[in-house]
Amino acid sequence: xxxxxxxxxxxxxxxxxxxxxxxxxxxxxxxxxxxxxxxxxxxxxxxxxxxxxxxxxxxxxxxxxxxxxxxxxxxxxxxxxxxxxxxxxxxxxxxxxxxxxxxxxxxxxxxxxxxxxxxxxxxxxxxxxxxxxxxxxxxxxxxxxxxxxxxxxxxxxxxx
Amino acid sequence: xxxxxxxxxxxxxxxxxxxxxxxxxxxxxxxxxxxxxxxxxxxxxxxxxxxxxxxxxxxxxxxxxxxxxxxxxxxxxxxxxxxxxxxxxxxxxxxxxxxxxxxxxxx
Numbered sequence: 285x286x287x288x289x290x291x292x293x294x295x296x297x298x299x300x301x302x303x304x305x306x307x308x309x310x311x312x313x314x315x316x317x318x319x320x321x322x323x324x325x326x327x328x329x330x331x332x333x334x335x336x337x338x339x340x341x342x343x344x345x346x347x348x349x350x351x352x353x354x355x356x357x358x359x360x361x362x363x364x365x366x367x368x369x370x371x372x373x374x375x376x377x378x379x380x381x382x383x384x385x386x387x388x389x390x391x392x393x394x395x396x397x398x399x400x401x402x403x404x405x406x407x408x409x410x411x412x413x414x415x416x417x418x419x420x421x422x423x424x425x426x427x428x429x430x431x432x433x434x435x436x437x438x439x440x441x442x443x444x
Numbered sequence: 445x446x447x448x449x450x451x452x453x454x455x456x457x458x459x460x461x462x463x464x465x466x467x468x469x470x471x472x473x474x475x476x477x478x479x480x481x482x483x484x485x486x487x488x489x490x491x492x493x494x495x496x497x498x499x500x501x502x503x504x505x506x507x508x509x510x511x512x513x514x515x516x517x518x519x520x521x522x523x524x525x526x527x528x529x530x531x532x533x534x535x536x537x538x539x540x541x542x543x544x545x546x547x548x549x550x551x
Contacts, residue, residue: 290533295465300533302537304540304544305541305545306545320543320547323543324537326535326536327535412462412465413481416462417461
């Protein structure tokens, strides 16, 4: 069951909406406290985040480093623009692959929704090309995860 | 069965992906496609030839113009990009659900 909606809007936006069965305060904390972020913001199976810097205040820095445990990895850097405890985060981020990708401007809102929280994340890329590149980097990660699963499936067969 | 290798190598170029993103909004002429990019019409035409060869776009003749639009397969490809990102985010947020449940029991 997927509660996630992800859609493109206009030429440059991507909007993600997700409901959580927890208060806005808890969801906000899970987005700003490194010890919590490192437990979930990991992407495909097998990836970890050994470095997590999140200074949730205007002008504060963001640095997330991911590793696949086999020498592969990449990192993002960013800066906070606006921080409204437990309801709103605005930041810019870029991936280093290793060349930096165009800045992704991200607004994340946490609104009470029944007993839980509705999170709306609106990403704005500088142009259509940058958005297509960002979406396709998601594809590469997803494909990598599929290949890893395929590999372990193949390796589970006894050798002849 | 369209050539998958040709489709993937056509999709590997950021300008061609941007052209597809523009065509997702509807049919366009070479002139209209060249406008948002800082490249010449002949360069756009070369990209279009690659996309057409890969079966991602189709073109029709209208007087001297040859407007292009997405082939149905290209729509599926673009949806697949979104699907992969969706898959990554879904995995992340399912883990976040567990983190939030853990935070609740600790309170």
